[in-house]
Amino acid sequence: MPETLEQSAGRFDTVLIANRGEIAVRIQRACRELGLKTVAICSEADRQAPYGKTADSFLCIGPSTAAKSYLNQDAILLAARLAGAGAIHPGYGFLSENAAFADAVEKAGLVFIGPTASSIAIMGDKISAKRAMMAAGVPCVPGPDTALPDDPATIERIALEIGYPVIIKAAGGGGGRGMRVVPKADVLHEAIALTREEARKAFGSRSLYMEKFLEHPRHIEIQVICDDHGNAVWLGHRDCSMQRRHQKVVEEAPAPGIAPDIIQPVGLACVQACLQIGYRGVGTFEFLYEDGAFYFIEMNTRLQVEHPVTEMTSGVDIVQAQIRAAQGHVLDLIQGDVTCEGHSFECRINAEDPGTFLPSAGVVTHLALPEGPGIRVDTHIHAGYKVSPYYDSLIAKLIVHAPTRAEAMARMREALAGTEIEGISTNISFLRALFEDGPFAQGETDIHYLEQWLKLRRAA
Ligand code: MV4
Numbered sequence: 001m002p003e004t005l006e007q008s009a010g011r012f013d014t015v016l017i018a019n020r021g022e023i024a025v026r027i028q029r030a031c032r033e034l035g036l037k038t039v040a041i042c043s044e045a046d047r048q049a050p051y052g053k054t055a056d057s058f059l060c061i062g063p064s065t066a067a068k069s070y071l072n073q074d075a076i077l078l079a080a081r082l083a084g085a086g087a088i089h090p091g092y093g094f095l096s097e098n099a100a101f102a103d104a105v106e107k108a109g110l111v112f113i114g115p116t117a118s119s120i121a122i123m124g125d126k127i128s129a130k131r132a133m134m135a136a137g138v139p140c141v142p143g144p145d146t147a148l149p150d151d152p153a154t155i156e157r158i159a160l161e162i163g164y165p166v167i168i169k170a171a172g173g174g175g176g177r178g179m180r181v182v183p184k185a186d187v188l189h190e191a192i193a194l195t196r197e198e199a200r201k202a203f204g205s206r207s208l209y210m211e212k213f214l215e216h217p218r219h220i221e222i223q224v225i226c227d228d229h230g231n232a233v234w235l236g237h238r239d240c241s242m243q244r245r246h247q248k249v250v251e252e253a254p255a256p257g258i259a260p261d262i263i264q265p266v267g268l269a270c271v272q273a274c275l276q277i278g279y280r281g282v283g284t285f286e287f288l289y290e291d292g293a294f295y296f297i298e299m300n301t302r303l304q305v306e307h308p309v310t311e312m313t314s315g316v317d318i319v320q321a322q323i324r325a326a327q328g329h330v331l332d333l334i335q336g337d338v339t340c341e342g343h344s345f346e347c348r349i350n351a352e353d354p355g356t357f358l359p360s361a362g363v364v365t366h367l368a369l370p371e372g373p374g375i376r377v378d379t380h381i382h383a384g385y386k387v388s389p390y391y392d393s394l395i396a397k398l399i400v401h402a403p404t405r406a407e408a409m410a411r412m413r414e415a416l417a418g419t420e421i422e423g424i425s426t427n428i429s430f431l432r433a434l435f436e437d438g439p440f441a442q443g444e445t446d447i448h449y450l451e452q453w454l455k456l457r458r459a460a
Helices: 021-033 050-054 073-083 099-107 117-124 126-135 152-162 185-203 260-277 307-314 318-326 405-417 428-434 449-459
Strands: 014-017 037-043 057-062 087-089 166-174 177-182 208-212 218-226 232-244 247-253 281-290 293-300 343-350 366-368 375-379 394-402 420-422
Touching (some): 014 073, 021 037, 021 318, 021 375, 037 050, 037 073, 087 318, 126 208, 126 293, 177 185, 232 260, 260 281, 281 318, 307 343, 307 394, 343 428
Parallel strands (some): 014 087
Antiparallel strands (some): 166 177, 166 208, 343 394
């Protein structure tokens, strides 16, 4: 007899969390709330981490270097087998967008909490991603959805058709890696040669594509969640323009100043794209937004660092929804149920030198975290915690929610004032200054704003 829906749902009762830090804590909480048992893994540097003590089982899988622990696919699969896990949650970073890993997890008879390996592979190749989006009616940056040919004359013709300035991007890149702006025709071939060589070295593929270069866009994301039964919804949008060197610093939901009737068709097109490619779980569509228009650039097939701002405004627990989708459950909300209430900000608190931005390792000697209505802190640290130099410098996420954007900003100022971290350097003073900035308060900032602001502050 074929499996019924209810029999296929709940395919696992134990989840191995293949990650560390705040997101390991966050995923563990969601698993417990769903009645699932958890398996924590760690590297030697994280042996003392509290997330190990709160899990049902805890295994050290390798040395401190991520390549030998959190990126060691065989060690993670072995740990899952030893601990009796039926599923693996990859979190973000590490193996979360590795199609080969998703495939290996499924081949081992476990559930990968994320989309299929084939969805990950389609979105990992930025040209096939763009083709899928164009086919679904998602607005894209002007430029072909095919790889650049080798013939110089054809390349010149494509650039002229798009119109300078153009940008050359590696199909295997993304997140700001492997791209080069071409202001005018005289440097076109040189730019292509350089980017090809970088792409070959960094991504093992010389495949490139060309787009119109947008000079002053904002970075706006649309969050989707899909089940395995042909249901998908979008949960609203975020503005992630406040970034430095492709590292986001502050995120907010909703993106300020975007009229609902402008973004609605874009959100629906994202949902359509998900249905067309058979997408499962959570996903993020990244757009550039300039002069009132949206342009798709990339899709992220993982849970994102900034998911909390969407949780605050939509009321949906995105991590729980993601796990339930992986269990085979039917999505328990329809588009008509989705609302956006109030405004949310997230500040990423990093252990870093405020002047040089270099990571700052050491022991947290004193810690005070803010609390109160509309304040949430996602963190894995405590007084006495040792911040190791091996991993990302993110040590906490400060999230606020309030009825309006102005009130949410005031609440973040209050939350930042109540945050004290001693023993290591952090970016808290810099975040406090940013929340006093006029243009930011007006919601008038593009993707270049923060770097310009830092330059002015250094000069002052
Ligand atoms: C662009 C662009 C302008 N025009 N594409 C950088 C990260 C990667 N996701 C895509 N990126 C960009 N693509 C076109 N056609 C400018 C950027 C970009 C950027 C995008 C989002 C957030 C911050 C950014 C910082 C510099 C450049």
